[in-house]
Amino acid sequence: MPASPDPQPRSAPAGVRARVREELTREIKAAARKQMAESGSAGLSLRAVARELGMASSAVYRYFPSRDELLTALIVDAYSAVAGAAETAEADQPRADFSGRWLAAAQGVRGWAQANPQEYALIFGSPVPGYRAPQDTIDPAARIPLLLIQIVADAAAAGQVAPVLELPPSVQSDLAALRAQIATNLDESTLARAAMGWMQLVGSISFELFGHLNNVIHGYAEYFDFQMEVVAAELGL
Amino acid sequence: MPASPDPQPRSAPAGVRARVREELTREIKAAARKQMAESGSAGLSLRAVARELGMASSAVYRYFPSRDELLTALIVDAYSAVAGAAETAEADQPRADFSGRWLAAAQGVRGWAQANPQEYALIFGSPVPGYRAPQDTIDPAARIPLLLIQIVADAAAAGQVAPVLELPPSVQSDLAALRAQIATNLDESTLARAAMGWMQLVGSISFELFGHLNNVIHGYAEYFDFQMEVVAAELGL
DNA sequence: TGTACATCAGTGAACGCGCGTTCACTGATGTAC
DNA sequence: TGTACATCAGTGAACGCGCGTTCACTGATGTAC
Numbered sequence: 283m284p285a286s287p288d289p290q291p292r293s294a295p296a297g298v299r300a301r302v303r304e305e306l307t308r309e310i311k312a313a314a315r316k317q318m319a320e321s322g323s324a325g326l327s328l329r330a331v332a333r334e335l336g337m338a339s340s341a342v343y344r345y346f347p348s349r350d351e352l353l354t355a356l357i358v359d360a361y362s363a364v365a366g367a368a369e370t371a372e373a374d375q376p377r378a379d380f381s382g383r384w385l386a387a388a389q390g391v392r393g394w395a396q397a398n399p400q401e402y403a404l405i406f407g408s409p410v411p412g413y414r415a416p417q418d419t420i421d422p423a424a425r426i427p428l429l430l431i432q433i434v435a436d437a438a439a440a441g442q443v444a445p446v447l448e449l450p451p452s453v454q455s456d457l458a459a460l461r462a463q464i465a466t467n468l469d470e471s472t473l474a475r476a477a478m479g480w481m482q483l484v485g486s487i488s489f490e491l492f493g494h495l496n497n498v499i500h501g502y503a504e505y506f507d508f509q510m511e512v513v514a515a516e517l518g519l
Numbered sequence: 520m521p522a523s524p525d526p527q528p529r530s531a532p533a534g535v536r537a538r539v540r541e542e543l544t545r546e547i548k549a550a551a552r553k554q555m556a557e558s559g560s561a562g563l564s565l566r567a568v569a570r571e572l573g574m575a576s577s578a579v580y581r582y583f584p585s586r587d588e589l590l591t592a593l594i595v596d597a598y599s600a601v602a603g604a605a606e607t608a609e610a611d612q613p614r615a616d617f618s619g620r621w622l623a624a625a626q627g628v629r630g631w632a633q634a635n636p637q638e639y640a641l642i643f644g645s646p647v648p649g650y651r652a653p654q655d656t657i658d659p660a661a662r663i664p665l666l667l668i669q670i671v672a673d674a675a676a677a678g679q680v681a682p683v684l685e686l687p688p689s690v691q692s693d694l695a696a697l698r699a700q701i702a703t704n705l706d707e708s709t710l711a712r713a714a715m716g717w718m719q720l721v722g723s724i725s726f727e728l729f730g731h732l733n734n735v736i737h738g739y740a741e742y743f744d745f746q747m748e749v750v751a752a753e754l755g756l
Numbered sequence: 757t758g759t760a761c762a763t764c765a766g767t768g769a770a771c772g773c774g775c776g777t778t779c780a781c782t783g784a785t786g787t788a789c
Numbered sequence: 790t791g792t793a794c795a796t797c798a799g800t801g802a803a804c805g806c807g808c809g810t811t812c813a814c815t816g817a818t819g820t821a822c
Binding site for chain 1: 557558559560561562637640641643644645646647648649652660684686687689690692693697711712715718719720721722723725726729730731735736737738741742744745746749753
């Protein structure tokens with residue numbers, strides 16, 4: 283026999299209408315993602331999305347006030363998804379295995395990118411022309427770099443350190459500002475290495491996904507892992 | 520008094536008509552480039568190009584059989600231009616200054632990319648959806664990597680070598696095949712490092728140009744140079 | 757609990773636009789004899 | 790050198806298409822009393 287009826291559950295505070303609305307919002311984004319996978323972000327069309335969902339094109343405007351807003355939602359979702367993939371993969375590793383954690387995070391990013399190449403291109407490829415990323419994208423975009431920095435900071439705290447690089451003044455001050463902003467104990471030199479590793483990571487995935495390694499590298503996964511191991515070693519992990 | 524009339528000069532073997540044709544082909548590509556700079560590769564439109572040149576849109580078809588062919592020409596031109604920029608910058612350095620040559624080549628790429636961001640995005644950003652790069656793009660695309668490898672090979676020949684990395688079997692065999700194909704004396708380990716440096720180079724420029732370093736790095740040029748110096752050091756230059 | 761009203765979701769037509777590509781055509785330029 | 794013909798460059802109209810966005814509208818769902 284059921285217990286006394288719950289008060290409205292958290293996930294649907296405003297009743298049925300709100301729940302349906304959330305559901306359709308999700309469906310619109312899913313259809314948009316599917317469409318993007320076929321024809322890229324430039325081919326994303328509200329009318330095609332509406333068609334796929336069997337609704338009037340004007341109905342989509344009840345959910346997203348313009349095509350750009352839909353694009354923004356997709357970008358935010360993509361950043362969150364790839365960050366989630368990296369975080370999940372990294373969380374599976376023993377805390378003290380710093381290079382294992384770095385590699386796992388990197389593989390998490392690569393695995394997600396392979397499964398969702400157009401979404402990857404949306405956030406790490408050419409910016410959509412005429413589109414300006416709003417503030418909402420900043421926080422989700424920062425999650426992976428912060429995760430990587432955390433790994434390196436944990437390693438440093440455990441005494442695993444990389445040789446110190448001498449930084450030019452402007453690099454030193456840029457990184458000091460970053461260091462203050464994210465409140466990390468990592469010194470600027472190691473921060474610089476970590477940032478380089480992050481760019482290497484993205485650069486390598488982009489090369490693979492965008493076809494610059496076609497007919498040159500065949501064992502992509504092994505090649506990527508190898509690179510990330512070299513990076514981890516240079517970071518002292 | 521003029522010497523006896525030359526036979527037709529090489530550059531215009533078929534007379535006036537051919538010369539005019541070449542000239543207009545150039546103008547069409549220039550207009551297309553200008554348009555791309557404003558609205559990206561997805562916004563490239565034959566009609567707009569024709570409009571800019573004051574001709575009927577159908578006239579463009581006398582020069583490029585389709586929009587895709589025009590895009591291919593732009594891609595080939597972009598690869599050639601950026602490679603030229605790298606080669607020119609590198610050629611200015613003393614032959615024995617290997618890290619200076621690497622840095623100059625890298626700066627050449629970055630300088631060109633900053634001056635032509637949309638063309639950079641065209642070749643190093645997201646691939647144009649539905650577009651398949653034809654064979655013509657392969658050779659020009661290879662020029663920069665070959666230049667970088669040449670620098671490292673020269674350094675190795677002069678006795679400057681980086682610590683040898685142990686490569687996983689599949690990486691070893693991929694790079695052995697590459698080594699045979701380009702007929703270099705560089706060992707696979709150093710080839711692997713050079714390739715990583717090339718990806719770091721492109722990754723870093725993409726991060727800067729695509730806005731991933733906004734509000735984090737302010738001294739872009741110094742930051743880039745710093746990274747390339749680290750890479751050069753790791754390459755033993 | 758029942759009713760009156762406000763809010764909301766979804767419709768379908770329309771506006772105005774630009775696109776790639778084709779086609780039959782007109783003159784001008786080049787070529788062969 | 791002069792003429793007849795072939796090739797080429799460029800035109801303008803048209804085809805068929807899809808797009809983002811707006812608008813007045815109809816029912817259905819939710820809210821206040």
